Amino acid sequence: MKAREIAGALRKAGIEEAEREAEEILCHVLGVDRTALYVLDPEVPDIKYRLVTELIKRRTGREPLQYLLGEVEFYGLRIKVGRGVLIPRPETEILVETLIGETAKRFSARFTALDLCTGSGCIAIAIGKAFPRASVSGVDLSSVALGFALANREANCVDNVSFASGNLFEPVDSAAAFDVIVSNPPYVPQDDLKTLQPEIRLYEPMEALDGGEDGLSFYRRIIGQAPRYLNPGGLLFLEMGAGQGVKIKEMALASGFKSVLIKKDYAGIERIVIID
Numbered sequence: 001m002k003a004r005e006i007a008g009a010l011r012k013a014g015i016e017e018a019e020r021e022a023e024e025i026l027c028h029v030l031g032v033d034r035t036a037l038y039v040l041d042p043e044v045p046d047i048k049y050r051l052v053t054e055l056i057k058r059r060t061g062r063e064p065l066q067y068l069l070g071e072v073e074f075y076g077l078r079i080k081v082g083r084g085v086l087i088p089r090p091e092t093e094i095l096v097e098t099l100i101g102e103t104a105k106r107f108s109a110r111f112t113a114l115d116l117c118t119g120s121g122c123i124a125i126a127i128g129k130a131f132p133r134a135s136v137s138g139v140d141l142s143s144v145a146l147g148f149a150l151a152n153r154e155a156n157c158v159d160n161v162s163f164a165s166g167n168l169f170e171p172v173d174s175a176a177a178f179d180v181i182v183s184n185p186p187y188v189p190q191d192d193l194k195t196l197q198p199e200i201r202l203y204e205p206m207e208a209l210d211g212g213e214d215g216l217s218f219y220r221r222i223i224g225q226a227p228r229y230l231n232p233g234g235l236l237f238l239e240m241g242a243g244q245g246v247k248i249k250e251m252a253l254a255s256g257f258k259s260v261l262i263k264k265d266y267a268g269i270e271r272i273v274i275i276d
């Protein structure tokens with residue numbers, strides 16, 4: 001079996017980017033890079049045949065490619081993923097990039113940050129890596145997600161990031177205060193969950209997606225409680241779903257914040273909120 005046969009099987013099952021995905025599967029299984037594929041056009045050896053057919057079966061059953069490969073690239077880091085943890089998205093890299101830019105301007109190198117709904121730990125680890133003298137804490141309710149976060153911290157060799165299990169601010173010491181709070185919380189409105197593409201709907205954890213009836217339930221809680229946990233001059237950074245900006249801005253102003261800035265993602269959709 002060669003790359004084009006894998007691609008053929010994926011295409012037949014309706015996978016849009018069948019060629020690219022077939023190459024990624026083959027590179028992963030053979031432990032080679034794309035150039036080697038183009039130059040050598042290798043055949044899957046007998047010893048790997050069952051593994052490849054198993055991966056094709058999983059992918060044609062719509063399991064996300066990233067779960068098959070076991071990792072994704074996020075902000076220049078390799079982040080391990082698998083069933084039970086949300087796959088980090090490119091939009092979230094914009095959240096990290098924005099946070100890193102603003103934070104470098106405003107705080108000393110030893111600033112403190114709290115990442116609520118940390119999932120794979122991608123945001124917390126990217127901040128910790130960018131600012132080795134900062135101190136970053138991540139919180140998640142899911143023990144599976146936290147297992148990935150810990151493995152990712154280790155794999156990326158960061159020693160200034162800690163993780164805790166719990167419901168939003170619950171595991172945070174009531175006397176603690178942070179310069180930065182960041183979150184990419186679940187934000188899909190409940191009625192929209194069933195319309196998500198099968199890769200997401202059937203495989204990614206519902207608790208990472210379900211934002212309550214209007215998709216805003218996490219923002220109400222985070223924005224409502226954040227002022228208690230922010231140092232004077234502290235910033236709150238949020239990722240949000242399409243069309244949620246107006247309501248989030250209202251919540252922030254009602255909570256006593258003085259300004260709200262919204263940034264668009266690569267598709268031109270309002271995605272990142274910076275609350276001051």
Ligand SMILES: C[S@@+](CC[C@H](N)C(=O)[O-])C[C@H]1O[C@@H](n2cnc3c(N)ncnc32)[C@H](O)[C@@H]1O
Nearest residue numbers: 088117118119140141142167168184185186208
């Ligand atoms: C949209 S995912 C974000 C994951 C990661 N931060 C990222 O950007 O890829 C939301 C995460 O929130 C977690 N979560 C859901 N409810 C929570 C709660 N009440 N308290 C803390 N974490 C929660 C889920 O387990 C999931 O990992």
